[in-house]
Amino acid sequence: MTKRKKLSKGQLRRIKANRSKKLQAREDAPLVDDASLGPEQDAVVISRFGQHAEVETQDGHRVKAQIRRTVDSLVSGDQVLFRASKTDDGGVIEAVHPRRSMLTRPDYYDGVKVVAANIDHIFVVSSPLPAFSSQIIDRYLIAAEDTGIEVSIVLNKTDLMTDELRDELDQALEIYRQLGYRVILASAKSAEGVAELGECMADQVNILVGQSGVGKSSLVNALLPQAELLEGAVSDNSGLGQHTTTAAKLLKLDKGGALIDSPGVREFGLWHMDPERVTWCYREFRDLIGTCKFRDCKHNDDPGCAITEALANGDIDEMRYFNYLRIIESMAEQKDSRHIKQKPLD
Template identity: 40%
Template structure:
């Protein structure tokens, strides 16, 4: 069923309501800060959950503190390193957001970037035989990873659904990613030993799982986090948010000193507007050929002496990657 488009009047009404909520939050936060213990020292921590006005901040000792955020510092998200101050009631107020090394965002209904998670080091793209994987969506995720400057890998889940021949065919569909340097892992939750290499790759990283609905993300998260319920209980007790912690982006601790951010917001992920030059940077195998075309504004579609199309013909670039480049650029596919 198509989504109903909002009128300008409805959009303006939503903005007005949101602004009133922000003003109420600012007044509430300033009141809390005014009553805080003036002797408390600023501390650093990491946002592990944000639910509306409520933040769960983990300090350097691993303790969770329920915090509010000062209005004028911006919008902290899961994974942010922040400066916070203890208040007299044993809670806290976030007073600054530390510079972010990376930021994953997606466009909101107004086309503006909405931050989802910060300070990631790794993007894990999840696919499965069912539902049929979308190479276009996979490439959107990989472009996002390249533009953020984080590592990316592809994980094929539910491999137990396929017999040996079908598995080989499925893996072959994605072999061009191996060829350009993206790690691929093939796992089945019915075969726990198949997870060992993936678990090792998540150690000492801050990762997020992304993928289309139905690929088994929730089940894989549970397998990677055998103590997930304990961690949720710890967050709920510290923040008073109850089970609401599971409906927001949440940063969990993994074995091996890693972290896993589980975010419902990446289920409908899409890239915002990117121009041709920016999009070039998202396709890593294009880079050696950029600037080699006859025309500086080449779209790699019908233009003569195109270095990118020549690389496709020679096998250096997979044709489906160029097709997805054109799709993201908003071009119709060449007919010849």
């Protein structure tokens, strides 16, 4: 389990107010008459909208279901006990099976928000437009490492790259390959890498994460043309699409397994994590933790630091180390200002 950082009073107040508003909304929701419901059956959550969720039953039926008040948290990928209505084409979600994994992200209103459940493989998607940033990749990798779920990297939109840019980005990604991450160069447009991506996803529950506009929904469409998800158009410098995805959605893969498309966020904050945990999430730092001269070493200019020593020896990559310092610094800034600027998209 992750050690969570203490939240400020303002953050706690806001989160509490938001939770009680949500509880109130549930109490206002209509009760479902038990007699009108069929037997319990297993189903998977496709996507969640407020007090409802779309589920798929084991015989492949898609149903829009109400959620029992006793169900605390429900997201795409959750395995649930579902009862179909005898009188209409709806139903009720009675309970959620324990999750074998979940991906979370910090949220301005909810503290920490669960993005999806029961994931086996996270694909961090990047692109040349919006601009490639190894620091953003590192932020997503930290969140992924924190969950213990397998993680790979996708560089999408190769069709937009000159040979020169392709070489440059490929070199930047070589560092990740050396760290043991699989890197896939892909294009939803030219279909490069799409088959390879599909092979890596077979028989697992996969999720695409990454900045808004990198082409997650487009890759889903390339993998599953029948999905017909709405894609955005790169309308400005930020690359934010008009059809930006607002809710996570699960799609079944033809060869078994599933794929979840998730909404991108403008800025992926990590303020909910302990800086020590962030250090641990850097794979190449992990074995060095606890070997610095001082127990409270900040791995910056502290004497006898094992991490800066490994950096000097060339065992740790400069870019990764620079990103690490920037991320730790930005976490401290956010803590000082006691608020998070980012407004969530969903």
